[in-house]
Amino acid sequence: MEEIQNKIRREVVQLLSEGQVDVVIGFEQGSLPLRATPFFLRDIADANRLVWSPFCENNLATYLTKIQGKRVGLIAKGCDVRSVVALLVEKQIHRDHIVIIGVPCQGMVDRRRIEREVDGEILKAHQEGEEIIVEGRDFRKSLPRKEYIYPSCKRCEHRNPLIYDTLIGEKLVEEAERAYHEVEAFEKLSPDKRWSHFSEETSRCIRCYACRQACPMCYCAECFVDSSFPKWIEKGLDPSDVQFWNIVRAYHQTGRCVGCGACERACPMEIDLVYLTQKINRDVKELFGFEAGLDLDPPPPLSTYRVDDEQEFIK
Numbered sequence: 001m002e003e004i005q006n007k008i009r010r011e012v013v014q015l016l017s018e019g020q021v022d023v024v025i026g027f028e029q030g031s032l033p034l035r036a037t038p039f040f041l042r043d044i045a046d047a048n049r050l051v052w053s054p055f056c057e058n059n060l061a062t063y064l065t066k067i068q069g070k071r072v073g074l075i076a077k078g079c080d081v082r083s084v085v086a087l088l089v090e091k092q093i094h095r096d097h098i099v100i101i102g103v104p105c106q107g108m109v110d111r112r113r114i115e116r117e118v119d120g121e122i123l124k125a126h127q128e129g130e131e132i133i134v135e136g137r138d139f140r141k142s143l144p145r146k147e148y149i150y151p152s153c154k155r156c157e158h159r160n161p162l163i164y165d166t167l168i169g170e171k172l173v174e175e176a177e178r179a180y181h182e183v184e185a186f187e188k189l190s191p192d193k194r195w196s197h198f199s200e201e202t203s204r205c206i207r208c209y210a211c212r213q214a215c216p217m218c219y220c221a222e223c224f225v226d227s228s229f230p231k232w233i234e235k236g237l238d239p240s241d242v243q244f245w246n247i248v249r250a251y252h253q254t255g256r257c258v259g260c261g262a263c264e265r266a267c268p269m270e271i272d273l274v275y276l277t278q279k280i281n282r283d284v285k286e287l288f289g290f291e292a293g294l295d296l297d298p299p300p301p302l303s304t305y306r307v308d309d310e311q312e313f314i315k
């Protein structure tokens with residue numbers, strides 16, 4: 001980790017000092033243990049604030065649509081790069097404005113699970129080899145990193161950045177668990193049980209929209225929930241509005257979601273969100289042979305029209 005971090009810092013210093021980029025988006029240490037926070041680096045004097053750790057969980061591609069007009073260096077995991085590809089396909093960003101500093105990713109660690117399972121307040125955390133070391137006032141614990149990575153990272157099939165300008169570190173062997181096993185488990189439930197899972201989960205939603213803000217593919221200038229003309233949805237926490245919000249957010253990801261899990265990790269209420277988008281991802285893969293963020297060429301399925309489309313669903 002430290003070697004990769006040092007290489008990232010050296011690369012970034014070179015990019016900024018040669019004027020190849022105006023800003024680099026990476027991570028710095030968060031103010032709490034088990035946290036790294038997005039960092040916008042403009043001055044090489046601050047390069048030593050950049051970190052690379054198992055806590056660099058945000059999908060940094062989400063900022064690309066917000067800082068247009070600058071040349072941006074992006075420190076990018078496999079899922080960040082898939083989002084870059086998806087945004088390029090949707091013509092939201094320009095490839096020649098972005099320098100991708102790709103970093104093969106071992107998976108990010110589920111900090112909430114660690115906090116729940118460790119007794120006592122964690123004051124420090126870091127990785128040593130394959131262990132996550134957490135320390136408090138009167139304890140020091142060692143946890144196996146692989147067992148604590150996020151579910152979205154366990155099912156990730158593209159830890160290696162698919163495109164990049166510079167690659168930091170060696171490529172990893174891709175070793176995902178079955179990608180859609182949560183969807184398969186959900187589909188096995190009766191319709192009543194599926195509905196009660198969905199309604200119980202969404203009943204905790206406070207409509208903070210952190211899931212939307214964390215997602216690189218949610219870039220509309222005005223989201224449907226914020227529109228007052230036309231008004232699609234009420235502002236309150238009535239169950240039908242909350243359910244409508246969650247369903248439409250998921251549907252708007254059709255053929256676009258890269259499965260990074262950033263939405264679920266951002267949710268302060270820990271609502272199960274990704275099974276909905278994973279279900280749509282799997283359907284799009286089966287029906288159209290398309291997965292978001294893997295290829296720059298084919299247009300996303302919902303952006304195209306085929307005269308000979310059989311449209312079996314309306315027969």
Ligand code: SF4
Nearest residue numbers: 078079105107153156
């Ligand atoms: S989804 Fe894949 S690339 Fe993204 S953080 Fe997890 S393991 Fe890394």
Ligand code: SF4
Nearest residue numbers: 215257258260261263
């Ligand atoms: S919907 Fe969630 S999993 Fe899909 S791209 Fe957005 S943040 Fe990632």
Ligand code: SF4
Nearest residue numbers: 205206208209211267
């Ligand atoms: S982040 Fe969670 S609580 Fe906030 S709007 Fe999204 S689902 Fe609801």
